[in-house]
Amino acid sequence: SQTIHQWPATLVQPVGSPLSLECTVEGTSNPNLYWYRQAAGRGLQLLFYSVGIGQISSEVPQNLSASRPQDRQFILSSKKLLLSDSGFYLCAWSVLTGRPNTEAFFGQGTRLTVV
Amino acid sequence: GDSVTQMEGPVTLSEEAFLTINCTYTATGYPSLFWYVQYPGEGLQLLLKATKADDKGSNKGFEATYRKETTSFHLEKGSVQVSDSAVYFCALSARNNNAGNMLTFGGGTRLMVKP
Helix, strand or coil: CCEEEEECCEEEECCCCCEEEEEEEECCCCCEEEEEEECCCCCEEEEEEEEECCEEEECCCCCCEEEEEECCEEEEEECCCCHHHCEEEEEEEECCCCCCCCCCEECCCEEEEEC | CCEEEECCCCEEEECCCCEEECEEEECCCCCEEEEEEECCCCCEEEEEEECCCCCEEEECCEEEECECCCCECCEEECCCCHHHCEEEEEEEEEECCCCCEEEEECCCEEEEEEC
């Protein structure tokens, strides 16, 4: 069966420090991969998605970047964190089918607090 | 573009009360519709889905019917339990020209069930 791992679960980082969140998927090949952010008391915002190795699309301009160095690995990074980067970050994957009835499967999330 | 609107919370109910969480959407074409649930401190889990008009998704006593004429996908449960306390997200998935299936989420509705 497919599983998705996301770490760390919680992170407290000072303003201006770098960030690296990692997400890996097991049990499937060539998945679509996604990074979402959930700000406190708000809904989910899609940050990045990837349909293949090295292929990253950004949905919103921001202080973050994403990379996909391997088929089932998706990394969210920042060179210098801002206070506004605080939030709950969720990695997700879906099967690459091009069909809209495919659901996404989410990791457990990383709660990032920038202080 | 695609959008999902769901009722703002929190929704506070007593145990065994009837639940309705409204969700309406705007999308081109024929999207698939989903309800996800997020328990405290966790990622999102798929609760149910419907892939075409008049389909009814159901799971764990929750139901939602895909109403194309009213562009709605309201979530209902006949008798809620304390364990149903969570945040519920309505979402749609429409085919992406880049072959990804991105989910568009509503803002989430927090449900609190009191004993």
